[in-house]
Amino acid sequence: MSNPQVVEVKQSSLQKEEPRIGVYVCHCGLNIAGSVDCENVAKFAATLPNVVISRDNRYTCSDQGQDLIKKDIKEHKLNRVVVASCSPRLHEPTFRRACEEAGLNKYLFEMANIREQCSWVHLYDKQDATEKAKDLVKAAVAKVALLEPATESEVPIIPKALVIGGGVAGIQAALDLADTGYQVYLVEKEPSIGGKMAQIDKTFPTMDCSICILAPKMSDAGRHPNITLLTNSEVQDVKGYIGNFKVKVLKKPRYVTKDCSACGDCSKVCPVIMPNEFDVGLAVRHGIYTPFAQAVPSTYVIGMEHCLNKDGVLKCDKCIKACERKAIDFDMKPETVELEVGTIIVATGADVYDPTSLRNYGYTKFPNVITSLEFERLINAGGPSGGKLLRPSDMKIPETVAFVQCVGSRSDRGHLYCSNICCMNTIKDALLIKEHWPDTKIYVFYVDIRAFGKGFEDLYKRARKEGVIFIRGLPSDIYEERKTHNLWLVGENTLQNDVYKVNVGMVILSVGIEPRRDSDVIQKLLVLSRTNDGFFMEAHPKLRPVDTPTGGVFLAGCAEGPKDIKDSVTQASAAAARAGILMAKGKVTVEAITPKVLPENCKVCGLCTKVCPYNAVVLNKDLKHVEVIEAACAGCGTCGAECPFGALYMRHFTDDQIIAQIDALTEHDADKKIIAFCCNWCAYAGADFAGVSRMQYPTNVRIIRTMCSGRVAPKFVERAFVRGAAAVLVAGCHIGDCHYINANVQTQKRVERLWKKMERLGLNKERLQLLWASAAEGERVASKVREMQSIVQSVTKEEIEKSKKMTEKV
Amino acid sequence: MQTRKPKISKELKEKLLDLEKLKYCFECGICTASCPMMELAPSHYNPRILLETIVLDPEKALTKPDIWLCGWCYRCYERCPQKLKPPEILLLVKTHAVEEGILEGFNEAAKIMGETVALAESCYYVCFHPERTKMRQEDFENVLKKLIKNRNKTKRQKIKPQGEKIAIIGSGPAGLTAAYELAKKGYHVTVFEAYPEIGGMLRYGIPEKRLPRKAVDDDVEYIKGFGVEFKTNTALGKDITFDQLKDEGYKAIFIAVGALKSRKIGCEGEELEGAVCALDFLRDVKSKKTVTIGEKVAVIGGGNVAVDAARTALHGGAKEVTILYRRTREEMPANPWEVKEAEEEGIKLEFLVAPSRILGKDGKVAGLELVRMELGEPDETGRRTPKPVKDSNFTREFDMIILAVGEAVDTSFLPKEIELSDINTIWADPITMETTKEGVFAGGDAVTGPASVMEGIVAGKRAADSIDRYVKGG
Incomplete structure (x- = not known):
């Protein structure tokens, strides 16, 4: 893997230039304007520092809306843009592109989420929703003024794919990718590919014979030069990131070599008889067997857990004697295969x-x-x-x-x-x-x-x-x-x-x-989310239905939700196409959000190196400061949160920027507000989901997005309290589901330390809450805010005053 | 009574729809099909339609007699795909009707009950529970009085037994109902009861506080009015045999002997003084025998009998009563509402514990050695099996232990031709109630294992219809 070019963050000329900010408040038809007075918000934005122009329009994301931004950038010499509309998870790429097209670096753009996290969750309270929208715009303007331009580095993509699951979806996805010309590894847990479809008699609505239409595809997959079939195998470990996954696959022994001609002589003499899994226990099979007539590969397999030789002693050699081709090998051992792939398709299917x-x-x-x-x-x-x-x-x-x-x-x-x-x-x-x-x-x-x-x-x-x-x-x-x-x-x-x-x-x-009873294994390995029903969650239910929140990982078939054969095949081809697009490009850009080391601040204490989930921060004793290995860094920011000296400068989520947001949000009526820090992948997405589902909750919460809850430095929480906030919420992915391996474990430690400190200072520690919520748990986010409302109401003026001095006593 | 225009608040409606998930009812009909009351009074009661009425027009539901016809057996809840609890949904509606002073539905329901069910008065105490609506005692009593008065009118048109002879073994809810139904159809019915008094579990099992003797007496009197003969102190297999019955010309036999054999837990110390079986305990208290009740009482088991025994012990003077159950509240077979009432009375519940030994001192109970349980994988019945947690034994002081770990059917008196079910009860065809011996029918707890009064009544009704068809050669 080539080392992506390291981007130098210079105090650019723009920094010295006075910020000239354009603000665009979107009505989104009535989606926002229905419960937020957008005109009023735009008027308010015009009064904010450095704002040169402020407009409201019906659909900012439309061509006209984007053209207007581009025109303004040129005519009014804007060097910063804020759009107040939907979630940045939806349209940030759209507007960033518009900025770029007008010659503005895309990192000088910021969004205020006034739809999913404002108008949709406060449908019946226009006045307070409007006030909240103003706050959110104010915070965005405060942040955007401090943003810096950046160039993204590129990562090459390995032109190989892994397909997990050899049912009809997995087979289709593998064939499509292989036909396109990519190398595919098809991993199947059972001894044969085919999945549930192989067990079905006929298919609806055409009454086609199921195995008759599946078997040709199975053998195609079996002999395709670009497909490596790994049956009787399970994915054990996945490391890396989009384009560069390192996968470990455990290949369980078949005890029968490739020399097997599938004549069946061995099976006839095998004394072990047990229920046949393929016939759902309605028939029997021998200890050495082929799951069904059309199995691919046709090589026989010994189910060792029932074989008389399971204890490693050769008690029975009937099959060995019967096999003319000497294909039986009781010395076969489990084997771990290491693969390097650029994309992964999850087609693990479902249980009955x-x-x-x-x-x-x-x-x-x-x-x-x-x-x-x-x-x-x-x-x-x-x-x-x-x-x-x-x-x-x-x-x-x-x-x-x-x-x-x-x-x-x-x-x-x-x-x-x-x-x-x-x-x-x-x-x-x-x-x-x-x-x-x-x-x-x-x-x-x-x-x-x-x-x-x-x-x-x-x-x-x-x-x-x-x-x-x-x-x-x-x-x-x-x-x-x-x-x-x-x-x-x-x-x-x-x-x-x-x-x-x-x-x-x-x-x-x-x-x-x-859902597959062992879905949690794949979920953890690939850091996927699951919806309430237990199936894997797509990146967007309408527009990215086969993508997952993890870059380079796609879904096909029943793993994503119950569906019939036709839909499974359709989705498999879609997933193959999505994976193919990535691999055809050959490279992917990595967001410029990795930290930059400020050597003059570094005391070489090594704290940051201990918390980095990727071991991407290392001590360089010669240089007397730490170094960041850009290619390994994923940009969670937990190092920055840990550093007591401000030596790690988290690009695009700097201390100054986040503090500017906190300050903007706490300028007025802080004592009635909840300041929430939400991680991009789970909690923030969960809050978006609450919006999409129109779950209503109190208007006094103000969400600040960080990539990971691990970015939330204790000083941010303290800043919110010092500024008079009634309550603070820190929210991230469930432990074990962190999108940065385990960075949220640091979040937990930091919050626990803060609780202790609050107790020591005689502050009600209830005012700081910690929440784990997945992207599917909108209701969890909403009910947490509702629950915190009573805390907010119970906080007295004295308590607020006391917490304002929180940092002084240290 | 003056009819007022009933009202139902938006809040109550929301509560009904949300709290009880009523809005998720897909109308699959499982509640109706499993409802004993529906089987008894199909032209008056259909829970599915009633629930739909509550969703569409709750005001209308307030005045309907239907809301007063639920017998709290929870069979619907046990099967409902959405886990709705119709008894509790209806309680909310009924309570509101009482608050609004709307009692015409209640009156009407009592009339329907009087005409439909032989054990109407007893049912009001053990099944219908109008008192849970916080109705005035006076209103309840008036309705009961009217019911009895109406019923006695019917009794005067007494039917003289002249038809074929039918023998009924056991005088619990199933036996009494079958006797009444068959007598009404003109059969000559004789009920054989092993105990000195008529009524089975109604008489001996259910505590006086939940079912006064008078109500059972009234119902039995009413049934007697149809010419049903009773032979008490006559046990089948002991005082009378199957062959004798056949010789005496009985055309059909209905076995409704209930499930009266207390199961043992099979642990050390069950013979100690102060360790009793729940059914014996309840029977002794009800028969006014002098019963010594301890101060600290443990009841082992999670069924209705356990709850009844616990409440009886508490009312009888125990200072502290604890129910110990080896699974969790979710799996408790007892009626959830009875459990709730027991807790309100101050009875403690402890889950996931099982006794491993009854401790004794001087031949008397001194306490229990208990072991913590955890729920394992679901067994074949779908319930999660409790498994002891290793090294979790602990002891607790008690001076009385009531064992209520389930009741079995005594099948020792049965001839070989009558086969047993896989749970060692009498096997009877679920539709015809006929056993494997021709002309011999069975129903109630003797077939299903311990169940509610309502289910016993339905079994009696179903058996009577089936016996009628059988005797007539249909």
Whole structure:
């Protein structure tokens, strides 16, 4: 990796120049103007120091809006620009580009977030929302005056990709990238790629044979020159950053070498017999086996946990003797493969809901109550019953069958979300039964049938035409008849207001899908966020639906949320395209927010070196000051917060800039305000999410954005109190979810030290709050602000006066 | 009573919708299908529709009799996908109706109850709980009086037993209801009761404070009025046999013997003086036997019987009563409202503890050795299994231990043809209630294991209908 060019921060000529600031207050239609008096805010901005021009307009982000800024920069010789509109997480790049186009360095631009963090969260309080918007603009103006121009360094991107998960999404993403010409590593936990789609019999709405359309893709992936297949493997460690990830993959031993011809002679002689995972336990397999006929790779595998030789002693050598090609090797050891990739696609899929806990439905208690996935194996010609729908109790084909919908979905007893696929899957399954055994009477018990996709409604109608009976109302209980093992479903037909008692030969619980039970592993490795339902969160639900907040990492398939095969494939191609764009560019610019060392201040104490999560700050004893390794630094700023001497100058988030913001926000009515420091990735994004969701909270909170909560130096908190703030909130990512490895651990330590100090000084430590909130936890942010409101109200004037002297006593 | 225009405040409506998540009801119908009251009075009661009425037009709901017909069995809550608690939603509405002085719905409901359920008076005490609305005692009593008066009118048109002979074993809620329903249909019904008095758990299990003897007496009298014969002190298998019943010409037999066998916990010290089984304790207190109640009482278990025993001990003079349960509040099988009331009375609850030994001194209970539990993975029933935390034993002083770790069905008297369920209760077809022996039906706690009075009544009704079809050859 070449060392990106280090940017020299000079006291530029601009610095000496008097700042000439332009302020643009955006109405965003009525999104902002509906609860903020934008005209008034713009008028107020005009009175602020160094503001040359202040305007309000309907849509600042429109071409006209941007043109106006560009024109003003030239005509009014603006050298700083503030836009008060939406979240910088949304439009900062847009406006920065506009500034650049007008010849202004993009680091001389600042945003005031008066939509997500003001108008949307204070919908019904125009007066206070307007006052808050003025404050936010004032803080932005104060900061922008102190901003300095900077040049970004570039990092090359390794033109290789890692795809995690070998289901249909992972396969598609890998194929697309490989066809584009990139090297792809496809990692799959199971011995074969194929995922859930391989287990399904037919697909809706076209009734295509699932494995028939998947198998060609699987073998394409298996023999593509650009794809390296790593099955039976798990990602263990990920280090690095966009374009330059270092990944460790654990390759578990198969105990069968590539010489295997998949003849199956070994399997025939193996004495170990156990339930077959691929057939959801409805059939058996041997200790040495291939998961299914079309498996890729076709190489057999030994499930060592059940093999007679699991203790490392050769107790049984039947397979070795049976194998003509001598492909069995019990000495195989787990292997760690180290990969260097530029982009990562997460396609880890989903799990199937287990309905055992819904006791009233009798799953596992009554043999003829099965799940929809079990049904897929039963109806599949390659399945344990050769495609005959045999009841587990007596191996007979049932005359009546009932499907129960929303099992584990849309429910507080399972998952609150709709699993998206179960309605159409049931309709498809019902038609399959009708196709094979037309006289079967089929009931579908549902609450809502959601046939929203292309061709779905047609299939639903076809099922009705074929005589499938749809009854609105879920059974409350399923009972079993002792002798026949038939089942009674008791429920209410909610359209007839009548209780039904229906007797059927087999019940299929249409189970939902849920996040992978081990999602947290990948989440931690790649620093992803998860939404409340447990699926991975996209960078933006509408505009960046396959990106993640972590640069260079993309999502595909059910890992992001429940979806059908078509959507999974679509998303996989999208993710491949997004990854491809990055790799085609070959380089990525890194934000100029890394620290600069001011050698004259450095006392070589080494405190900063201890807190840097990346070991990017090092002591240089010869030079008698510390040095920053730019390429390794991610710009969290925790070193700057730790340095007692101001020797680390955090570009774009300098002490002076942040203090200017604090001072601006505390100029008036500080004793009624909460000053909040939020990290860019989680807490600030969470506050944005609260806005998008229109969660209402008190207007007196003022948020200052830092990249990481680790940037929040104790002196910032103290400054807020000295300026008379009623309360201070420090908010960051949950411990373990920090976007800078573990920088937020320093946040915690610093806040705890501050609490102790406050106690020592006789101050109510409740006035300083610490919050961990993820980007999806808008409500957590909102309720924290609500909760702090009572603290604000209880703070007395004396207490405020006391805390104003907080720094004096030290 | 003068009809006032009912009002429901915006706040109350918000509270109803938000607190109880009522706005998330998707109307799947599970509450209705699982509701015993719906099965008893289908033309009068449908919880799903009632909840919808509360959402759309809460004012209208205030005057409806339906809000007064919930029997607090929580079967709906146990199944509701949204975990709504209809009993508590309805309580909010009812309380408001009482505040507004709207009682016509309550009056109307009592009329419906009198016509539908044989054990109407007892039900008012143990199931319907109008007192939870803070209704004036006077209003409650007036309605009950009217109910009894109306009922006695019906009794005068007494039906003379002349039809086929039916035997009912056990005189609890299920047995009594079946007897009443069958007698009304014209059968000659004889109820065999092993104990000296009629009423089963109503008589011997539920504390006087929750169910006065008078209410049970009234209901039994009413049922007797239909020509039902009672033979007390007659236990099946001991005083009378299946063959005898058959020989005497009984066309069908309904077994509703309840679940009266107290389970033991199988730990050391259960034989000590001061260690009693909850059901024995409750029965002795109710039969007015002299019962010694300790000062510091521990009740082990989390079901309704445990709560009843704890409250009885407290009312009987115990200074401190603690319920010890090995799982958490979430898994407690007891009716949540009864638990709440018990706590309000001052009963302490401790979760995730189990006894490992009853400590004794001079042959008397001196305390308990307890062990802390933690919840492991869900077992086959879906409940998380408690597992002891290693080395977490501790002791606590008690002078009385009431064991309420569950009640089992005594099946020793049954002939072999009658098979048992996987939980060792009598197996009966859930729809017809017939056991594996032809002509023999079973229901109530003897089939389901310990359940509510309401569920027992439904079982009796269902069995009566089924026996009627069976005897008529339908």
